[in-house]
Amino acid sequence: MEDYLKAIYVLQSEQGPPVSTSAIAEYLDKTSPSVTDMLGKLEDRGLVEREPYRGTELTAEGEAVALEIVRHHRLLEAFLAERLDYDWSEVHEEADALEHHISEAFERRVAETLDDPAVDPHGDPIPGADLEPVDEESGALLANHKEGDRVVVTRVSDRNEDELEYLADAGITPGTEIEVVDVAPFGMVTVTTPTGEQSLPAEIARSIRVEDAG
DSSP states (O other): OHHHHHHHHHHHHHHOSSBOHHHHHHHHTOOHHHHHHHHHHHHHTTSEEEETTTEEEEOHHHHHHHHHHHHHHHHHHHHHHHHSOOOTTTHHHHHHHHTTSOOHHHHHHHHHHTTOOSBOTTSOBOOOTTOOOOOTTOSEEGGGOOTTOEEEEEEEOOSOHHHHHHHHHHTOOTTOEEEEEEEOTTSOEEEEETTEEEEEOHHHHTTEEEEEOO
16 A cells, blocks of 8 residues: 555656556556555545546545655665665665565664755655655756756656666766756757766656756
């Protein structure tokens, strides 16, 4: 159930509520009938609301549960990267496996050890212990910028390990200042980084959030 709540939370933050059953099925690699069955169980528990032919939305209670799992996940990613020397491309899968099995005491110890980090290794905001909603929409997509724009990378999607390895090799990580030098009609975005010029496929440019360089 927690996986479903987290998936709905992420999809809501990306595309707004309500979230379609097909989007949840694709995100979790589940069949639509399986998703429909689980959504019914979540609705019975008051964790989601469903509208026929429109989709599913978290209730306040469901959002609180999702935020707790997201906090676990992102704290674990930060801990694995900072203290156990995991590569940023490896931490997502490990955190997925661990996030449901840590106690609140362990969560507090991890947060204290890391001095209560604000973001994970990919730049995603870490919800606080009070589980207040966080700003998941900060920054603009790199794909929406034009030639000549100078920006700083703030967040990178952590879903694809190969893309994270590609970006690390290209020197594009949170905090990196880059300049857009070309946007091709088919979506390829070419940028200059501290290590040189890099051409990014459209789907990768859409996975990177940036803010204007000062």
